[in-house]
Amino acid sequence: MTQAAIIASDMPPASPAADRSGRRKRRNALLLVLPLLIFTLVSFVAPIVIMLARGVSEPEITRLLPLSRGPLATWDGTALPSDDTLAAVIADLAAAQRQRQAATIAKRLAAIRSDLRQPLLAAARAAATPPGLTPEGLLALDTVWRDPASWRALAELAQPFTDRYLLQTLDLTRNASGEIVSVPDNQAIFLAALGRTFGIGLAVTLITLVLGYPLAYFICQQSPGLQRFMLLFVLLPFWTSVLVRTAAWLVVLQTNGLVNDTLMALHVIGEPLKLVYTRSGTILGMVHIQLPFTLLPIYSVMQTISPVYVRAARSLGATPTAAFWRVYVPQTLPGVAAGCLLTFILCLGYYITPAILGGPADQMLSYYVAYYLNNEINWSMAAAVSTVLLVLTILFYIAYSWFTDPTAKATR
Amino acid sequence: MVVFDRVTKIFGSRVHAVHELNLTVGRNEFLTLLGPSGSGKTTTLMMLAGFDSPSSGRIELDGQPITHLPPNKREMGVVFQNYALFPHMSIAQNLAFPLEARGMGKLAIRDRVQKSIELVRLGDHLEKRPGQLSGGQQQRIALARALIFQPKIVLMDEPLSALDKQLRERMQLEIKALQRQLGITVIFVTHDQSEALVMSDRVAVFDHGRLQQVCDPRSLYDKPANAFIAGFIGESNMLAGTVMSCQGGATNVSTAAGMIAARTGQELSVGGAAVVSVRPEAIRILRDDETAANTVGGTLQELIFLGDHSRILVRVGENTLLSVKLDDKNAAAALSLHAPVRIGWSDADGLAFAANG
Ligand SMILES: Nc1ncnc2c1ncn2[C@@H]1O[C@H](COP(=O)(O)OP(=O)(O)OP(=O)(O)O)[C@@H](O)[C@H]1O
Numbered sequence: 034m035t036q037a038a039i040i041a042s043d044m045p046p047a048s049p050a051a052d053r054s055g056r057r058k059r060r061n062a063l064l065l066v067l068p069l070l071i072f073t074l075v076s077f078v079a080p081i082v083i084m085l086a087r088g089v090s091e092p093e094i095t096r097l098l099p100l101s102r103g104p105l106a107t108w109d110g111t112a113l114p115s116d117d118t119l120a121a122v123i124a125d126l127a128a129a130q131r132q133r134q135a136a137t138i139a140k141r142l143a144a145i146r147s148d149l150r151q152p153l154l155a156a157a158r159a160a161a162t163p164p165g166l167t168p169e170g171l172l173a174l175d176t177v178w179r180d181p182a183s184w185r186a187l188a189e190l191a192q193p194f195t196d197r198y199l200l201q202t203l204d205l206t207r208n209a210s211g212e213i214v215s216v217p218d219n220q221a222i223f224l225a226a227l228g229r230t231f232g233i234g235l236a237v238t239l240i241t242l243v244l245g246y247p248l249a250y251f252i253c254q255q256s257p258g259l260q261r262f263m264l265l266f267v268l269l270p271f272w273t274s275v276l277v278r279t280a281a282w283l284v285v286l287q288t289n290g291l292v293n294d295t296l297m298a299l300h301v302i303g304e305p306l307k308l309v310y311t312r313s314g315t316i317l318g319m320v321h322i323q324l325p326f327t328l329l330p331i332y333s334v335m336q337t338i339s340p341v342y343v344r345a346a347r348s349l350g351a352t353p354t355a356a357f358w359r360v361y362v363p364q365t366l367p368g369v370a371a372g373c374l375l376t377f378i379l380c381l382g383y384y385i386t387p388a389i390l391g392g393p394a395d396q397m398l399s400y401y402v403a404y405y406l407n408n409e410i411n412w413s414m415a416a417a418v419s420t421v422l423l424v425l426t427i428l429f430y431i432a433y434s435w436f437t438d439p440t441a442k443a444t445r
Numbered sequence: 446m447v448v449f450d451r452v453t454k455i456f457g458s459r460v461h462a463v464h465e466l467n468l469t470v471g472r473n474e475f476l477t478l479l480g481p482s483g484s485g486k487t488t489t490l491m492m493l494a495g496f497d498s499p500s501s502g503r504i505e506l507d508g509q510p511i512t513h514l515p516p517n518k519r520e521m522g523v524v525f526q527n528y529a530l531f532p533h534m535s536i537a538q539n540l541a542f543p544l545e546a547r548g549m550g551k552l553a554i555r556d557r558v559q560k561s562i563e564l565v566r567l568g569d570h571l572e573k574r575p576g577q578l579s580g581g582q583q584q585r586i587a588l589a590r591a592l593i594f595q596p597k598i599v600l601m602d603e604p605l606s607a608l609d610k611q612l613r614e615r616m617q618l619e620i621k622a623l624q625r626q627l628g629i630t631v632i633f634v635t636h637d638q639s640e641a642l643v644m645s646d647r648v649a650v651f652d653h654g655r656l657q658q659v660c661d662p663r664s665l666y667d668k669p670a671n672a673f674i675a676g677f678i679g680e681s682n683m684l685a686g687t688v689m690s691c692q693g694g695a696t697n698v699s700t701a702a703g704m705i706a707a708r709t710g711q712e713l714s715v716g717g718a719a720v721v722s723v724r725p726e727a728i729r730i731l732r733d734d735e736t737a738a739n740t741v742g743g744t745l746q747e748l749i750f751l752g753d754h755s756r757i758l759v760r761v762g763e764n765t766l767l768s769v770k771l772d773d774k775n776a777a778a779a780l781s782l783h784a785p786v787r788i789g790w791s792d793a794d795g796l797a798f799a800a801n802g
Pocket residue numbers: 456457460461462480481482483484485486487488489636
C-alpha cells in the first residue's frame with residue numbers, strides 16, 4: 034500500500050460541512066493561481082498547440098486555393114477532374130498570380146512532385162493574363178496536366194490536413210497508391226539525425242554523470258563554507274550566455290587556437306589537430322554547458338543522505354567500497370535520474386553548440402527546425418520536426434517517471 | 446572484555462570531548478553511559494565502534510588492541526539513534542545485509558533472517574520498507590539487524606529517544622530481556638537517568654568529557670561520588686554553605702538554613718565551600734513536639750499533587766527552596782499555603798560535597 038493510501042484510510046470520513054468548506058478553499062486556491070494559469074495557457078500551451086497544428090496543416094497554401102479546395106477533395110482521383118473543377122483551379126491560380134503567391138504554391142507542389150513546378154507557374158501566368166484560360170486551354174498547356182497523377186498531387190496540396198510532413202521527419206512517404214513507404218536512401222536524413230541527436234545526448238549525459246557524480250560527492254564531503262565556495266565555481270558558467278561560452282571554445286579549440294598552439298609549441302604534435310567542426314568538439318562544448326544541470330540534482334540529494342547509513346553499513350561488516358556501492362549510491366539514484374533526465378532532455382534540443390562547434394555531419398534535430406524556418410520558409414516542416422522532438426521528450430519523461438516512481442517499484 | 450585505557454579525544458585543538466577515560470566493561474554486562482548533552486557519550490561509543498579514533502590512549506577488546514581497527518572488522522553491533530535502517534532496502538534485505546557482507550550462503554541467510562525477525566516478533570513485515578513501519582517497529586528491526594551476526598558486543602546510542610514514553614518503557618524491558626536471553630554485552634548511551642537505572646548492571650556517568658563515577662544503579666543513588674552526581678541522579682536538595690568542621694564521617698556545614706549536620710561524601714577542608722545534598726524523600730514535616738538532627742523552619746511555598754504522592758516546596762531564608770516528598774496524600778491536605786512549617790531530616794540523610802567538584 035502506498036503512504037498516501039495509509040494516511041487516507043486513517044482519516045475519518047469528511048462531514049458535508051467540512052466538504053463544503055474544503056471546496057471553498059479549493060476554489061479560492063484556484064482563483065489565486067488563475068493569473069499563472071492564464072499566463073501558462075497563453076505563453077506555453079497555446080504556442081505548442083499551434084505548433085502541433087502547423088505540423089499537420091498548411092494554412093497559407095489552403096488559403097490560396099479557396100475555390101478549388103472543395104472540388105479537388107471530392108474528386109475521385111481516377112479520371113481527369115471535371116471542367117468545373119478545372120475552372121475553379123484556374124480562378125485560384127489567377128488570383129494567386131495577382132497576389133504574387135503563385136511561386137509559393139509551385140514550391141510546395143514541387144515538394145510533392147518536383148516536375149510540376151514549371152507547369153504550374155506557366156499555368157498561373159496564363160490564367161492571370163487576359164483573356165485567361167479555359168479548362169481545355171489548361172489541359173493543352175502541358176502534357177502533365179493530362180495525367181491524373183499531377184492532379185492527385187495538387188489535390189493533396191489542397192487538403193486542409195496532411196501527414197506528409199510528419200512522415201517526412203521519419204523518412205517515410207506515401208507512394209502512388211497512398212501506402213506509407215520509406216523514402217529512397219539518398220533522401221533519408223531524418224532518422225540519421227534522430228539517431229545522432231540521441232547518440233550525442235546520451236554521450237553528453239554519460240560524460241556529465243561520470244564527471245559530475247564524483248565532483249558532487251567530493252563537494253558534499255567538505256565543510257559547509259567550502260561547499261558554498263565550490264558550488265559558486267560550479268555555477269559560474271551560468272553567468273555567461275551559452276553563445277559566449279560556445280564561441281570561447283571555438284577560440285580555444287580552433288586550428289590556430291590555444292590548445293593547438295600550446296601542443297605545437299611543446300612539440301607534442303607536428304601539425305594542428307582538428308578539434309572544432311567535429312563531433313568531439315560538439316560534445317565537449319555541450320558537456321561544459323550541461324555539467325551543472327547534472328551535478329546539482331545529484332548534489333542536493335547527496336546532501337540529504339545522513340552519514341549514519343554508511344557508518345551503519347560499516348558496523349554491520351561492510352568494507353568501505355561495499356558500503357559506498359550498496360548503501361550510499363542507491364540512495365543517490367533519484368538525484369542521478371533527475372540530473373541525467375534534465376541533461377538528456379536539454380541535449381535533445383541543442384542548436385547553438387553543434388551549429389558552432391560541430392561539422393555538417395554533427396547537426397542535431399533542432400538544426401532542421403531552424404533550417405526549415407530560415408532557409409526553406411516551410412513552417413509546417415519545422416513544426417513537424419519540433420513535434421517529433423516534443424513527443425520524444427515526453428516519452429522520455431514518462432519512462433523516467435515510471436522508473437523512479439516508488440510505488441511502481443514497490444509492486445514490481 | 447572492553448578496556449578503555451587513558452583514552453582522550455580532542456576535536457580541533459581545544460574541544461576535549463573525552464578526557465583520560467579509564468573504563469573496563471565486563472562480559473555479559475549491561476553498561477550505560479549516562480550524562481548531560483555534550484558530555485562525550487557518543488564520542489566514547491564512536492571510538493569503540495571505530496568511527497572515530499582516540500587522540501591518545503588505547504582501546505582493547507578481549508585483550509587485543511583495537512584502537513585502529515576499521516569498524517567492519519570489530520564485530521560490534523551498533524544501533525543508532527534514528528535506527529539507520531537502509532531506506533532503499535526491504536526489512537529482509539536490511540537484516541540480510543550483515544550476513545551477505547560476511548559471505549554467508551543464501552539459504553543460511555534466509556534461515557537466520559527468519560529466526561531473527563521472530564526474535565523481535567515482526568515476522569509478517571519482512572517485505573516492507575523501513576518507511577512503512579512505525580517508530581517502535583523500526584527500532585526493533587534495528588536491534589535485530591545489530592544482533593543478527595551474533596556480535597560479542599552491541600552498542601546503542603540513545604536508541605529509544607525517538608519513541609514516546611510508554612513505548613520507551615516497554616522497549617527498555619524488552620532490550621534488557623533480550624540481553625539476558627542472548628548473553629551479550631551491551632553498552633548503552635542515554636541521557637535519561639531513569640532509563641539508565643532501569644536497564645543497567647552498571648552506570649558510567651559522564652560530565653564535560655570526564656568519567657565521574659561507575660557503579661551499580663543503587664550505589665549511584667545512595668552513594669553519589671560528588672555533588673554533580675548527587676544533583677544529576679534522582680532529585681536532590683542542594684544547600685550551599687561553608688564547612689565548619691569535618692571529622693571522621695561527619696561534617697557540619699553552615700548554610701542559609703542554619704548549621705546542617707551531614708555525612709562526609711567527599712574529602713573536604715574546613716572553611717572551604719561545600720554543598721549538602723538531601724533527597725526529598727528523606728525530609729519529613731515535623732510536628733510541633735518533634736525534633737530531628739537537622740531542623741529547619743520555613744514557609745510553605747507550593748503544594749504539588751503528583752497522583753501517587755505529593756510534593757511541597759518550603760521556602761527557607763531568602764532564596765532557598767527545599768522540596769519535600771510526602772508519601773501520605775492526606776498529609777498535604779492538612780497544610781495551608783504560606784503558613785509556617787517545620788521540616789527535618791536525620792544527619793545520615795545529608796551528604797556533604799565540595800562545592801565545585
Ligand atoms: N565532529 C566533531 N567536531 C567537533 N566537536 C565535536 C564533534 N563531535 C562532538 N564534538 C564535541 O564533543 C563534545 C562531546 O560530544 P558528544 O557527541 O560525545 O556528546 P554526547 O554526550 O553524545 O551528547 P548528546 O547527549 O547531546 O548526544 C561536544 O562538546 C561536542 O560539541
